[in-house]
Amino acid sequence: MRYKEKPMEVISVRNVGKSFGGIPVLRDISLSVSTGEVVSIIGSSGSGKSTLLRCICQLETIDSGAISICGEDMASTDSGSGLVSYADKATLKHIRSHIGLVFQNFNLFPHFSVLRNITEAQEVVLKLPHGQAVETARTLLAKMGLTEKENAYPCELSGGQQQRVSIARALALKPEVLCFDEPTSALDPELTGEILKVIKDLAAEDMTMVVVTHEMAFAKDISDRVIFMDDGIIVEQGSPDSVISHPTHERTRQFLTRFME
Template sequence: MTTTNNEIIRVDHLKKSFGDFEVLKDISFSLHRGEVLGIIGPSGSGKSTLLRCICQLETVTGGTVNICGRNLVENGIYADKNTQRAIGLDIGLVFQNFNLFPHFSVLRNITEAQRIVLGKSKEESEAVAMELLKKMGLEAKANSYPCELSGGQQQRVSIARALALKPQVLFFDEPTSALDPELTGEILAVIRELAKEKMTMVIVTHEMSFARDTSDHLIFMDGGLIVEQGNPVELINNPKEERTIQFLKRFNDK
């Protein structure tokens, strides 16, 4: 399977099981360069597992995943290790719980992977890190440690760390779920700015207004399946499937 020139991700009939439990049953979608794909759904619907499969944190049971024109896995069979590694460099992942190294300064959290993975010099990696910290409004925190930062600041450092490797596509796994409401807004503002800059992104989120207003395409998952997908405004404001209607009822009744 190959993608079209502008297609950065294509997933066909992806399946994932843990023993006899089928978490992802038959997932297919595509994403074009510069677009934002939003994924919503109840807990346990398979959203995070889907991201983990694409980002090589879980192995798939079946199906095909193509990223930037290269097959990561085709009909359940993985590419060679060099191809897997090359594809991994095209992907950035921002976790819900920050996953910063607590014993590293903010600056070193952002430079470490650049030096180890990309082979950049200390000077090069620090220049990139400082530029990104400035973009995140955290330039003054370069020498601080994660424990000295608020949750929102830690998440902005996580985003900077992911961007430092210059991925082709950035994945967010519920990036505001560990934050209180006051800090959620600052992270959503950063992601909105990245969307304006045409960063290709896949965002699993429980923030319905954000998903509607920021995504170019929206998927609603439940029970390991894509129940409904399409235009975000249409899907959120006027869902067609009964399960989607039930899920969005509290939000749409506000």
């Protein structure tokens, strides 16, 4: 476990609920993430972990509760009416700039080169000059070990290389926190290691991260805290050793036993 000095809260989720078609997916979820912290969220398919991440990243709206990012209120629930209200568009846009998201399936633009996939958002979202965007992109590609691939197109890359490009694209926008939604689930096992190494290197640099993952050994290795979700609730959370190696809840033990099998 890594130790931080005077952490500040960058994500605050309070009593959040979310349903699809009348079926609850998130039930009264509360959690916080502090600067420099790496939080891994584990659980079986349908437990709500990816939905929680999507709500934090504004890809889904919540039905109840409140979310704040870097001290700014993104969504809140009126105590009288029970209705959820979101911040104005300008505030939501500013909040989005604090969070980067790396998807399961890369989501690269197939008709853009690797370099343009990384420069485009910098120029459109951050309004950076082209030369500055290119410089940042090349620095990140070098960090990802992909310098020689800047003129390639996504279809010419392996899955692991595509995911490294998507991580570089997210980092190019200089987010306060980086979220990963099962970043290795679309990869062959032999390519998984290279992505896990990149994330581990980011953790060593004190990048604030929330990682939805099914890689238990990886979660135990990099996380400051592990959260186990089941049926839309947080069943257990704590240090990696306590949750993964010595869980206290029977449901956590059942999940880990089946997973290891």
